[in-house]
Amino acid sequence: MTRVTFEDFSVALAGTPVISNVNLAIEPGELVGLIGPNGAGKTTLMRAALGLIPSRGACSLARLDDRSRARTVAWMPQERAVAWPIQVASLVMLGRMPYRGPGQRPSPDDRRSVADAIHQVGLTGFEKRAVTRLSAGERTRALIARALAQQTPMIMADEPIAGLDPAHQITTMETFSEIAASGRSVLVSIHDLGLAARHCTRLILVGEQRVIADGPPTAVLTPDNLARIFHIEAFLQSTDHGPVFQSLRVLGP
Numbered sequence: 001m002t003r004v005t006f007e008d009f010s011v012a013l014a015g016t017p018v019i020s021n022v023n024l025a026i027e028p029g030e031l032v033g034l035i036g037p038n039g040a041g042k043t044t045l046m047r048a049a050l051g052l053i054p055s056r057g058a059c060s061l062a063r064l065d066d067r068s069r070a071r072t073v074a075w076m077p078q079e080r081a082v083a084w085p086i087q088v089a090s091l092v093m094l095g096r097m098p099y100r101g102p103g104q105r106p107s108p109d110d111r112r113s114v115a116d117a118i119h120q121v122g123l124t125g126f127e128k129r130a131v132t133r134l135s136a137g138e139r140t141r142a143l144i145a146r147a148l149a150q151q152t153p154m155i156m157a158d159e160p161i162a163g164l165d166p167a168h169q170i171t172t173m174e175t176f177s178e179i180a181a182s183g184r185s186v187l188v189s190i191h192d193l194g195l196a197a198r199h200c201t202r203l204i205l206v207g208e209q210r211v212i213a214d215g216p217p218t219a220v221l222t223p224d225n226l227a228r229i230f231h232i233e234a235f236l237q238s239t240d241h242g243p244v245f246q247s248l249r250v251l252g253p
């Protein structure tokens with residue numbers, strides 16, 4: 001299992017600091033929600049952690065070579081466009097690439113992982129459909145399946161449930177919870193604070209170029225943090241069904 005660490009981790013884009021001096025660790029067994037307003041730096045933090053853009057300080061993932069990293073973390077970017085009409089099963093099979101040599105045919109394990117992942121996202125029956133002929137939400141689910149099929153100790157996903165219907169948002173978060181409960185880890189950026197509060201074991205709130213709060217959802221989604229960073233007032237209550245969150249209104253300046 002993999003522990004991912006950030007030490008004095010900072011990222012600047014076009015000379016402007018976006019994230020400064022992040023120090024934290026993501027432990028096996030955690031489902032971590034990365035939250036913050038538009039432009040807070042969630043995508044930037046994840047891309048830099050993977051070594052896709054330059055950073056200062058250290059992240060344990062960025063140190064890995066490409067093949068080791070692909071066997072350690074499955075990355076689902078925010079961009080959902082697929083440029084060519086590849087079939088769903090072939091797209092998901094791309095998640096198995098880190099385990100195969102050049103020209104090597106998929107193994108029974110590869111095929112089982114792909115079938116399981118397609119089943120988990122509810123796309124059984126769509127295997128031969130061109131990804132370019134899916135709805136936007138179905139395409140998102142195919143890309144989630146590719147990340148699941150990679151069977152890595154960690155999944156990092158940028159707004160994976162954006163654009164999914166309510167049932168698929170819940171089943172996706174439940175799948176991530178099961179993955180975390182099995183001792184792997186999941187880091188997702190997420191704008192739905194209700195689902196984040198219900199499903200994530202931990203939230204990391206970014207804003208003002210830094211980590212503002214890090215901890216259990218009810219400790220992070222405080223009235224003060226919601227007002228200062230999101231400029232909203234919200235209702236958050238612990239219930240028998242878990243935390244229930246509802247945004248109520250935008251606060252004035």
Ligand SMILES: Nc1ncnc2c1ncn2[C@@H]1O[C@H](COP(=O)(O)OP(=O)(O)OP(=O)(O)O)[C@@H](O)[C@H]1O
Pocket residue numbers: 013014018036037038039040041042043044045
């Ligand atoms: N290529 C770039 N060059 C310069 N600035 C950039 C670039 N890409 C993003 N930014 C800026 O970096 C900041 C962080 O962007 P980022 O995409 O990480 O935010 P985010 O928290 O993921 O936002 P969202 O919730 O809208 O997806 C924003 O102010 C954005 O305008």
